[in-house]
Amino acid sequence: MKCVLTIAGSDSSGGAGIQADLKTMTCLGVFGMSAVTALTAQNTTGVRDVLEATPEFVGEQLDCVFEDIRPQAVKIGMVSSAPIIRAIGAKLRQYEAENIVVDPVMVATSGSALMQGSALTALMEELFPLAAVITPNIPEAERLCGFAIETGEDMLRAAETIGKTLPGAVLVKGGHRTDCADDLLWQKGQASWFRAPRVDNPNNHGSGCTLSSAIASFLALGEDLPGAVEKAKAYITAAMEARLDLGRGSGPLWHNYAIPEGGQVGGKGDRT
Ligand SMILES: Nc1ncnc2c1ncn2[C@@H]1O[C@H](COP(=O)(O)OP(=O)(O)O)[C@@H](O)[C@H]1O
Numbered sequence: 001m002k003c004v005l006t007i008a009g010s011d012s013s014g015g016a017g018i019q020a021d022l023k024t025m026t027c028l029g030v031f032g033m034s035a036v037t038a039l040t041a042q043n044t045t046g047v048r049d050v051l052e053a054t055p056e057f058v059g060e061q062l063d064c065v066f067e068d069i070r071p072q073a074v075k076i077g078m079v080s081s082a083p084i085i086r087a088i089g090a091k092l093r094q095y096e097a098e099n100i101v102v103d104p105v106m107v108a109t110s111g112s113a114l115m116q117g118s119a120l121t122a123l124m125e126e127l128f129p130l131a132a133v134i135t136p137n138i139p140e141a142e143r144l145c146g147f148a149i150e151t152g153e154d155m156l157r158a159a160e161t162i163g164k165t166l167p168g169a170v171l172v173k174g175g176h177r178t179d180c181a182d183d184l185l186w187q188k189g190q191a192s193w194f195r196a197p198r199v200d201n202p203n204n205h206g207s208g209c210t211l212s213s214a215i216a217s218f219l220a221l222g223e224d225l226p227g228a229v230e231k232a233k234a235y236i237t238a239a240m241e242a243r244l245d246l247g248r249g250s251g252p253l254w255h256n257y258a259i260p261e262g263g264q265v266g267g268k269g270d271r272t
Pocket residue numbers: 109136137138173174175176181182183196197198199200201204206207208209211233236237240
């Protein structure tokens with residue numbers, strides 16, 4: 001069994017954060033584990049409140065996981081403060097964690113800030129150097145490269161600018177474009193596009209969380225990075241095409257689209 005750890009925030013509405021990560025991992029056939037950095041009181045319309053874990057408690061969760069069940073990949077999502085980020089960096093170095101995917105979550109789709117302003121420098125200094133890949137969306141990539149991104153050409157320049165500062169790779173996600181949903185991977189000086197038509201579905205709550213945990217899952221299963229991105233992209237496109245429509249705001253994806261209606265176990269079981 002391949003095991004994957006998510007280090008992220010909890011989303012009470014179940015579509016993003018830890019909940020999206022564990023659903024994704026389960027659907028992709030790996031054993032999911034979690035270290036919770038913060039509780040959020042949120043739903044599809046927005047984030048109402050955030051309660052951070054202490055850095056010490058985040059560290060304790062990581063000790064418990066690594067001392068017992070070693071993950072073959074780690075996904076990092078919402079990490080809201082510099083002390084929490086430093087605690088995570090120290091533990092991941094101590095345990096020589098591998099296949100680390102960092103989703104630099106800054107602002108929720110609904111517009112609420114999920115990271116303190118002062119935490120970005122810590123994220124860049126402590127966690128980016130450990131990452132096999134970082135996965136900024138367009139607004140996050142704009143903050144990292146310092147210029148506006150509108151076209152594919154801009155994405156290429158941004159990926160190159162950000163990629164040059166990293167030992168690992170960068171995947172600039174195209175979910176915020178209006179003409180397509182193409183993502184761009186920049187790895188070792190080489191660019192690869194992962195293209196997909198835009199799915200006409202306003203429900204994209206948790207799409208970045210889902211993509212990054214799918215990449216981590218496929219890395220744990222033995223794919224190389226381009227292979228993991230390709231399979232993760234196919235998974236998220238299908239989960240979006242399944243057109244779940246829940247909540248009053250931007251709703252969640254249907255992670256379980258490949259599981260038969262009624263569930264895999266029990267569900268519509270025949271009773272004779
Ligand atoms: N409407 C859409 N149609 C198809 N793919 C999409 C759509 N919106 C987002 N995606 C894909 O979802 C993934 C997450 O991207 P994005 O929504 O930009 O991340 P974030 O949630 O961090 O803002 C990417 O692979 C992106 O291309």
